[in-house]
Every structure is written in C-alpha cells, then in structure tokens.
Amino acid sequence: MVVLDAKIPYGPIAEKWDNHKFSVKLVNPANKRRFDVIVVGTGLAGASAAASLAELGYNVKAFTFHDSPRRAHSIAAQGGINAAKNYRNDGDSVYRLFYDTVKGGDYRSREANVYRLAQVSLNIIDQCAAQGVPFAREYGGLLANRSFGGAQVSRTFYARGQTGQQLLLGAYQALAAQVKAGKVTLYNRSDMLDVVVKDGEACGIITRDMLTGEVHAHSAHAVVLATGGYGNVYYLSTNAMACNVTAAWRAHRKGALFANPCYTQIHPTCIPVSDEFQSKLTLMSESLRNDGRIWVPRQFDDARSAAEIPESERYYYLEEKYPSFGNLVPRDVASRNAKTVVDEGRGVGPLKNGVYLDFAASIARDGVDAVRERYGNLFDMYERITGEDPYKLPMRIYPATHYTMGGLWVDYNLMTTVPGLYCLGEANFSDHGANRLGASALMQGLADGYFVLPYTIGDHLAPKLGDATVPTTDPVFSEALREVDQRTRSWTQVKGTHSVEHYHRELGKIVWEYCGMARNETGLNKALTEIPALREEFRKNVKVLGSPDGVNQQLEKVNRVDDFMEFAELKVRDALHRAESCGGHFREESQTPEGEALRDDENFAYVAAWEWQGPDTDPVLHKEDLAFENVQLTQRSYK
Amino acid sequence: MGSTANGKTLNLKLRIWRQDGPAAVGSFLDIDADRIPVDASFLEMLDLINERLIEDGVEPITFPHDCREGICGTCGVMINGQAHGPEKATATCQLHMRKFNDGDQIVIEPWRAAAFPVLKDLMVDRRAFDRIIEAGGYISAPTGTPQDANEIPVPKEVADTAMDAAACIGCGACVAACPNSAAQLFTAAKLAHLNVLPQGQPERWKRTEAMVETMEDFFGSCTNHGECHEACPKEISLDFIAFMNRDYIKSKTKNRSLASQ
Known part of the structure; x- marks a missing residue:
C-alpha cells in the first residue's frame, strides 16, 4: 500500500529548510567514501549532483547516453536563470520569487518545495559565478539582470542567449574535475534501461553499452535519476532528438509513482511546422515578445501577404484581449490564443499554421541597428531555418511543446516512492505546478543537484553504514539483465514494415491532437482507444534493421518509443481525470465566460500520482492534497 | 514523404x-x-x-x-x-x-x-576532448563554498571575452578541418575562458600546462593554418590560440617552485 508522505518539515515556511537540514541524518565525512551512488543523466541536475556528491566524498558513478556529459539538452536553454538576489533594488525577495512561482504554477505545486527553491536560488548564482560562468556584466563589473517572462522585477541572470550552455559547462567542468580526482566514474554512451529493486529498495540499474550492445548491471546504495522530461511524446517538440521518458518510465514500472503527467508547457514562440519530414521544432527566445507585435489577418483564409494587409485589417489579438499585459501574457495564455486564431482559419504562412510576430513597429521606432543589437542572433537563426528575412517580413511563429512539469513523484527529500531512488530536475514533478515560469528550469535543475540532494541523501544512507551493496550476481540483477537483453534483442526479430520513426510520428499526432494545447473529454477518450491500438500495431509491425551487438540508433530509439507508447496512455488518462483547467492543462469544459482557464480548487487542489499495476491493468490514482498556508489562491488575470 | x-x-x-x-x-x-x-x-x-x-x-x-x-x-x-x-x-x-x-x-x-x-559510418569518438577538460578545464569551487557573486567584480570586457571563448560547443570541427588534426582552437577556447577571469587566476598556470600537454598527447601540432576558425560554427577567434601559446610559455616559469622563480 502506497502512502504519499511528502515529509514536509515543521515550522513556518521560511524556517522549514533550515529545520530540515538540522534534522536529517548525517553521514560522517570519513564514512562517505563507504557509500556508492549512481547518478543517471548529466544535464544541469545530474552533473551538479554527481559533482557535489563526489566533492562530499561519496563514490559516484555517472551515466550518460551521450558521447560526453556536455551534450545534455540543458545546453539548449537560452533565456536565463532566476534568483532572488534583489541586485536591482527593485523589491525582489525570496518571498516574492516563491509567491510568483506558486502563482505562475497556477497553485498546483507544493509550497514548501517552492520556498526552498527560492531560498537556494541565491546560492546557485554564487556557485556558478565562482565556477567562472561568464554571466553578463554591467560596466562596473557587477552582474547584469533582465526582466523575463512578464516578471515584475529584474531577477534573471544570463550569459548572452546561451545561459543553459554556460551553466551546463560549469557543472560539466565540476564533474570533470571529480572524474580526474577519481571520485566519479563516468560511463558515457550508456543507456539506462531499468532500475533494479530488492526488498522494496532501489539497489542499482541496468545499462546497455551503445557501442557494443552489451548489457551491464551496476549496484549502489542509492540511485539518482536526472533524466529530463517527456516532451518528445509529442514527436515534435523543442527537445533534443534523444530526449525520452525511458528512465522515469522504467522506474515507474518498478514502483515509483508518476505525478501529473498531463502537465506540459507549450511555448508560444517557436518556428511553425513547415513539412511532413520535420524532425523537431525550434524555439525562438521569449524575449522577442518584448518588442514584436503578434497579429493575424482579421479576415478568415486571407491569402494576401503581410505587406498587402492594411493596418485596419490586422488583428492584434493579444493587445486587444489583454490591454495591460498585451503581447507579454504568460506562456500558456499566449499559446492558447494562437491556437484559437489558427483554428478559426486566420493562420498565416504556406500551411496557414502560424501567427505573425512583427518587428516593423520597433524597427521604425528604434532603428534596425537597435533591433539587430537585441535580437541579431535570433533573427539569423530564423533566417537560416525558414529562408525568410525577419528584418523585412514578419516572423511566423506557433506554439510547441517545450517543458514538462509532471514527472516522478518525490517527497521533500527528492526521493520517489521507491526508497533509495531519487529524482531531480525536469524528471521530477515538484516545483512548477501546472505551469513553469520563464528562467525557472535552470534554477530548479541546479537547486536539486547542488543544494538539495547533497543534504537530503544522507537521511537514506546514514542508517546503511557498513552495509554492502547488493552484489550484481544477485538474482534481482541477473533477472533484470536477462529481461533488458531479451527486450532489446526482440525488436530486430519483429521484421515488420514501418520504421520506428513512423510510429513515433503517428503517436505524436494523436497526443498533440487530443492532449495538446486544449483537451476535452471526447478527444481524450478517443486517444485512449487510439493509443493502445497504435501500440499493438507498433509492437507487431515495427521494422528494426541491423544488429543488436553494436551501434544501432534504431534499436536505441525503439525502446524509447515503446516506453512513450505506454506513457502516452497514462498522460491522457491523467488529463481526462483532471476535469479542471490549470496552467498548461486546458480542459475546454472548464473555462471562464472569457475563455480563460478555470481552476476547480474544491476538487482538484492535489497532486495526482499514479501507481503502475501492470501492462494491461488500469493504474491506481493516489492524491497528495496541496495545502496553501502562505499564498492565497486567486484566479489569474492578465487583462 | x-x-x-x-x-x-x-x-x-x-x-x-x-x-x-x-x-x-x-x-x-x-x-x-x-x-x-x-x-x-x-x-x-x-x-x-x-x-x-x-x-x-x-x-x-x-x-x-x-x-x-x-x-x-x-x-x-x-x-x-x-x-x-x-x-x-x-x-x-x-x-x-x-x-x-x-x-x-x-x-x-x-x-x-x-x-x-x-x-x-559518420559517427566518431571524441572522448579525447573530455580528457583535455578533465586535465584542468575547470575552476575548483566546491559546491557551497563561494562568497556572494557580486564580491568578485569582473570588468565587462573581460566577461565578454570569456564568453566569446566559452561559446565553443565542442563539436570537433576545428580538429577535422585542420591538416594536422590539431585541437588548439578547442583547448584555447576553454583555457582562455577560464584564464582571463579573476576566478580563474589561482589555477591558471597549472591548468595551462596540464591542458596543453594533455592536448598534445592526443592531437597533432598547430602550424597556424587557420582552417579551424574558418570551420568553427561559433567563429572562435584565433587570438585565443596566441593567448594560449603565451600562457603556456609563461607557465613553464610560473610552475616552478616560488623560490626558484
């Protein structure tokens, strides 16, 4: 019987983390070397955790499926990282960052976790600056800030448009130092394909060597998953091609509850799909909305080019509907409105699937050089991808899947419902509720890795002092090894007719259509019939060529798509059960008369955590009720 | 399709x-x-x-x-x-x-x-790059130790130069484009990023010697063709190679014991 105990510490919100740090068990410095910890994933959360644990003295094994830890998709984050430093003297504080994050998350996150996140945000900037992360500076040499994603204060730190890259390289370099020191053993090109559990506790993992195809067992006192989000369930997203849900899903099948899988953030400013062959979507930084004006033709099915449409026939829908926030409304609101106008038949571009983001007014006001200075890199990127010059023609944008707020359920210690199994970063559910604010993903990944897990993991390890790890010869390992090997090899025996890519694309179409920006009961029920049918066809008819005993990119992908096929069903089920709208989850049945998301706090102020019951049995829903003692629940309004 | x-x-x-x-x-x-x-x-x-x-x-x-x-x-x-x-x-x-x-x-x-x-096929093993970073491509700042970030002012031009170098994505095009398969541009980019910053000074000379010599264990020698810069998707400047060469020569004296300098 699963009991969801969030282990929220006692005391007022501002004292909880301090109280907790004092009450968790400690491992004596000299004893830390007697513990082995596995960290899977080397993005911001994984690399920072592996480096910090190794610095403390633990023996760390770090795993990545990339050729180098530095390739993790954290590297692609552009905008910045929030911290409540109040360097601008503009009224920011830990409490304000906490408040904004809870409100921005549409009151579906855990207060205590969010408060801690805001607290440690201060340490993150100190840590990264000391590592040499080249943050933007003022002429006086102090750190620069910008306002981001509609925040009312300037609290975002950045390194040009490559903040994620620079923060990840900082964490990667800290990890490299520990590899050199012999405290971290790095396993690259290793795909984690299962979590091993003995007597209810996590004791290791199974990996596949992506160069030789061999499967290996690894044992440890604790296992940490920092394996990112599930955005690629949509096939097209801003995620990297290899991002997947496998590690989290395999853990889920071994007993870790999966929380809020229906929460997905759709980012409003991406380049629209141009073709059937499109492999991924590219995000254009949200900062473009500071100067660009979003519009579509008032007339439906207008075939004229943008230049031919006079001002009076342009529909600046965000400015009209939300006079005070205008083009700077939060991501979920901007995305939904773009969908509405495109669905109405006002879409622009060859496929009528975008809206204009027009810089003509700011070019006329500030001059082309000022605009180039601000957005030159982004304009170049847009031109490379679309072949259109955004200095002359308005950009075309459309929302795309970007970040996933749901993930493995974790308690305040970041431990899942499987003792000894931890989950960090985007892979867990804990801090963003139903919608994530801009520049908060990097903050959370590094908070978890640098400043939370290193304190909380001792609580699990301390009582195990002197215990050996479970030997990899134990039947739990040999059984898991056999299963993973068999599953992987079996794909080459299917000898079907369609590629893995084909099935992934088909799955994406279903999930996007029925569980994308707007969801309703009929559509979700339809998806619940279509997904299992597709999964069955996929398993019978997928075509994987080549050998399992060596490099085989199709084989790597087929395991991931197989897990997405199961995960997609849970995601849809969660979306169906949550009959309210909140944040990134918009149920058409639950909206205000003006068409805004309408929460139902009476019935849905809880975390939905799902328990796996086996492949052909419906999962069981567990609820963690969310108590709001510090932030008052209100209907968000951006009018 | x-x-x-x-x-x-x-x-x-x-x-x-x-x-x-x-x-x-x-x-x-x-x-x-x-x-x-x-x-x-x-x-x-x-x-x-x-x-x-x-x-x-x-x-x-x-x-x-x-x-x-x-x-x-x-x-x-x-x-x-x-x-x-x-x-x-x-x-x-x-x-x-x-x-x-x-x-x-x-x-x-x-x-x-x-x-x-x-x-x-088209996939190669670039792990030698990781070895160069492990040799010294970092600033030792164990988690939790640092002072407030604004206690280390960094002049804007220094921060900008560090960022120009740090933009390297580690793809390896510089090595592939070089007739000698040298990795000077990759190594110099990381070295300059860290060596120009005030935070990077304490380990500057040890870092330089270790990174350059590890690089030489794996890669060819630089003969100033400049193909690396031409191929670089981030247009990392050749100036950083000159910077690295200068720091490497200095490191040979600086890394002697203090008394013998």
Whole structure:
C-alpha cells in the first residue's frame, strides 16, 4: 500500500529548510567514501549532483547516453536563470520569487518545495559565478539582470542567449574535475534501461553499452535519476532528438509513482511546422515578445501577404484581449490564443499554421541597428531555418511543446516512492505546478543537484553504514539483465514494415491532437482507444534493421518509443481525470465566460500520482492534497 | 514523404561514407537522392534517406545528432571536404538544403582525425576532448563554498571575452578541418575562458600546462593554418590560440617552485 508522505518539515515556511537540514541524518565525512551512488543523466541536475556528491566524498558513478556529459539538452536553454538576489533594488525577495512561482504554477505545486527553491536560488548564482560562468556584466563589473517572462522585477541572470550552455559547462567542468580526482566514474554512451529493486529498495540499474550492445548491471546504495522530461511524446517538440521518458518510465514500472503527467508547457514562440519530414521544432527566445507585435489577418483564409494587409485589417489579438499585459501574457495564455486564431482559419504562412510576430513597429521606432543589437542572433537563426528575412517580413511563429512539469513523484527529500531512488530536475514533478515560469528550469535543475540532494541523501544512507551493496550476481540483477537483453534483442526479430520513426510520428499526432494545447473529454477518450491500438500495431509491425551487438540508433530509439507508447496512455488518462483547467492543462469544459482557464480548487487542489499495476491493468490514482498556508489562491488575470 | 510547403525539391547525388566499426574497412555508398525538399535541414535530408533505406531493407546510416539547434555539438560531418559544410558559422544541423543546387554531388564523410576514431559510418569518438577538460578545464569551487557573486567584480570586457571563448560547443570541427588534426582552437577556447577571469587566476598556470600537454598527447601540432576558425560554427577567434601559446610559455616559469622563480 502506497502512502504519499511528502515529509514536509515543521515550522513556518521560511524556517522549514533550515529545520530540515538540522534534522536529517548525517553521514560522517570519513564514512562517505563507504557509500556508492549512481547518478543517471548529466544535464544541469545530474552533473551538479554527481559533482557535489563526489566533492562530499561519496563514490559516484555517472551515466550518460551521450558521447560526453556536455551534450545534455540543458545546453539548449537560452533565456536565463532566476534568483532572488534583489541586485536591482527593485523589491525582489525570496518571498516574492516563491509567491510568483506558486502563482505562475497556477497553485498546483507544493509550497514548501517552492520556498526552498527560492531560498537556494541565491546560492546557485554564487556557485556558478565562482565556477567562472561568464554571466553578463554591467560596466562596473557587477552582474547584469533582465526582466523575463512578464516578471515584475529584474531577477534573471544570463550569459548572452546561451545561459543553459554556460551553466551546463560549469557543472560539466565540476564533474570533470571529480572524474580526474577519481571520485566519479563516468560511463558515457550508456543507456539506462531499468532500475533494479530488492526488498522494496532501489539497489542499482541496468545499462546497455551503445557501442557494443552489451548489457551491464551496476549496484549502489542509492540511485539518482536526472533524466529530463517527456516532451518528445509529442514527436515534435523543442527537445533534443534523444530526449525520452525511458528512465522515469522504467522506474515507474518498478514502483515509483508518476505525478501529473498531463502537465506540459507549450511555448508560444517557436518556428511553425513547415513539412511532413520535420524532425523537431525550434524555439525562438521569449524575449522577442518584448518588442514584436503578434497579429493575424482579421479576415478568415486571407491569402494576401503581410505587406498587402492594411493596418485596419490586422488583428492584434493579444493587445486587444489583454490591454495591460498585451503581447507579454504568460506562456500558456499566449499559446492558447494562437491556437484559437489558427483554428478559426486566420493562420498565416504556406500551411496557414502560424501567427505573425512583427518587428516593423520597433524597427521604425528604434532603428534596425537597435533591433539587430537585441535580437541579431535570433533573427539569423530564423533566417537560416525558414529562408525568410525577419528584418523585412514578419516572423511566423506557433506554439510547441517545450517543458514538462509532471514527472516522478518525490517527497521533500527528492526521493520517489521507491526508497533509495531519487529524482531531480525536469524528471521530477515538484516545483512548477501546472505551469513553469520563464528562467525557472535552470534554477530548479541546479537547486536539486547542488543544494538539495547533497543534504537530503544522507537521511537514506546514514542508517546503511557498513552495509554492502547488493552484489550484481544477485538474482534481482541477473533477472533484470536477462529481461533488458531479451527486450532489446526482440525488436530486430519483429521484421515488420514501418520504421520506428513512423510510429513515433503517428503517436505524436494523436497526443498533440487530443492532449495538446486544449483537451476535452471526447478527444481524450478517443486517444485512449487510439493509443493502445497504435501500440499493438507498433509492437507487431515495427521494422528494426541491423544488429543488436553494436551501434544501432534504431534499436536505441525503439525502446524509447515503446516506453512513450505506454506513457502516452497514462498522460491522457491523467488529463481526462483532471476535469479542471490549470496552467498548461486546458480542459475546454472548464473555462471562464472569457475563455480563460478555470481552476476547480474544491476538487482538484492535489497532486495526482499514479501507481503502475501492470501492462494491461488500469493504474491506481493516489492524491497528495496541496495545502496553501502562505499564498492565497486567486484566479489569474492578465487583462 | 517528401511533401513540402513550397513544393521545391532537389535531385542530388550523394556519396556517403559507410564503415561498420573502428576496425572495419569503410567505403562510399552512392545514392541518387531524388525529391529532397529545399526546406529540409541537412540532417532531415539524411533522415529522409534513412527512411528510404529502411523501406528497401538496408540498414540506415549512423550519424551523430541531437539538439538540432546548433548548440549541443553532437552533430558534424565533412560535406564536400568542409567541416559542417559550405555555410559559415553554421553547424551541420542548422544547414538547410536550399544552400544546394539541383543536380549537386554531395560527399559526406565523418570527421577525419587520428584522435577521433570512426565508431560507425559518420559517427566518431571524441572522448579525447573530455580528457583535455578533465586535465584542468575547470575552476575548483566546491559546491557551497563561494562568497556572494557580486564580491568578485569582473570588468565587462573581460566577461565578454570569456564568453566569446566559452561559446565553443565542442563539436570537433576545428580538429577535422585542420591538416594536422590539431585541437588548439578547442583547448584555447576553454583555457582562455577560464584564464582571463579573476576566478580563474589561482589555477591558471597549472591548468595551462596540464591542458596543453594533455592536448598534445592526443592531437597533432598547430602550424597556424587557420582552417579551424574558418570551420568553427561559433567563429572562435584565433587570438585565443596566441593567448594560449603565451600562457603556456609563461607557465613553464610560473610552475616552478616560488623560490626558484
């Protein structure tokens, strides 16, 4: 019987983390070397955790499926990282960052976790600056800030448009130092394909060597998953091609509850799909909305080019509907409105699937050089991808899947419902509720890795002092090894007719259509019939060529798509059960008369955590009720 | 497959390197690639070719790729002898087919360098880069120890220079483009990023010696051709190599014991 105990510490919100740090068990410095910890994933959360644990003295094994830890998709984050430093003297504080994050998350996150996140945000900037992360500076040499994603204060730190890259390289370099020191053993090109559990506790993992195809067992006192989000369930997203849900899903099948899988953030400013062959979507930084004006033709099915449409026939829908926030409304609101106008038949571009983001007014006001200075890199990127010059023609944008707020359920210690199994970063559910604010993903990944897990993991390890790890010869390992090997090899025996890519694309179409920006009961029920049918066809008819005993990119992908096929069903089920709208989850049945998301706090102020019951049995829903003692629940309004 | 918004397509002749493993003998595969949409990226063109190969029962081509936004550094192939192809300051994944003409022959090869053995087809092993970083490409600042970030002022021009160097994505194009397979640009980029910053001073000379000498264990020597800069998708400046050479010479004195300096 699963009991969801969030282990929220006692005391007022501002004292909880301090109280907790004092009450968790400690491992004596000299004893830390007697513990082995596995960290899977080397993005911001994984690399920072592996480096910090190794610095403390633990023996760390770090795993990545990339050729180098530095390739993790954290590297692609552009905008910045929030911290409540109040360097601008503009009224920011830990409490304000906490408040904004809870409100921005549409009151579906855990207060205590969010408060801690805001607290440690201060340490993150100190840590990264000391590592040499080249943050933007003022002429006086102090750190620069910008306002981001509609925040009312300037609290975002950045390194040009490559903040994620620079923060990840900082964490990667800290990890490299520990590899050199012999405290971290790095396993690259290793795909984690299962979590091993003995007597209810996590004791290791199974990996596949992506160069030789061999499967290996690894044992440890604790296992940490920092394996990112599930955005690629949509096939097209801003995620990297290899991002997947496998590690989290395999853990889920071994007993870790999966929380809020229906929460997905759709980012409003991406380049629209141009073709059937499109492999991924590219995000254009949200900062473009500071100067660009979003519009579509008032007339439906207008075939004229943008230049031919006079001002009076342009529909600046965000400015009209939300006079005070205008083009700077939060991501979920901007995305939904773009969908509405495109669905109405006002879409622009060859496929009528975008809206204009027009810089003509700011070019006329500030001059082309000022605009180039601000957005030159982004304009170049847009031109490379679309072949259109955004200095002359308005950009075309459309929302795309970007970040996933749901993930493995974790308690305040970041431990899942499987003792000894931890989950960090985007892979867990804990801090963003139903919608994530801009520049908060990097903050959370590094908070978890640098400043939370290193304190909380001792609580699990301390009582195990002197215990050996479970030997990899134990039947739990040999059984898991056999299963993973068999599953992987079996794909080459299917000898079907369609590629893995084909099935992934088909799955994406279903999930996007029925569980994308707007969801309703009929559509979700339809998806619940279509997904299992597709999964069955996929398993019978997928075509994987080549050998399992060596490099085989199709084989790597087929395991991931197989897990997405199961995960997609849970995601849809969660979306169906949550009959309210909140944040990134918009149920058409639950909206205000003006068409805004309408929460139902009476019935849905809880975390939905799902328990796996086996492949052909419906999962069981567990609820963690969310108590709001510090932030008052209100209907968000951006009018 | 191959439907396209503006309908324009290309017919191309591809010569693609195929090699089963590090020890196997490789050879070129010639493919008539018809109906390639001009709006496809270079890697989407390879996706299309792979879909067609799979349809024909031929094992698809292995090629490295991930973010497809030009930032992760995973992708990279030689395109008609040029690392990342003909468009300047552009990684392979950001190159689009509209840069080619109907009827073009395109030769696609993996990075060629002794330190980057071919793993399969177009995928190479770049782990030597990680060894260089491990040798000293970091500032030792264990988690939790630092002072407030604004207690270390960094002049704007220093921060900007550090960022110019730190923009390196570690793709390896510099090595592939170099006639000597030297890794000076990659190494200098990381070294300069850290060595110009005040935070990087305490370990500056140890870092320099260790990184340069580790680099030399794996890679060829620099003879100032400048091909690395031409191929670099982030246009990392050659000035950083000069900076590294100067710091390396200084390090030989600075790393003596203090009394003997």
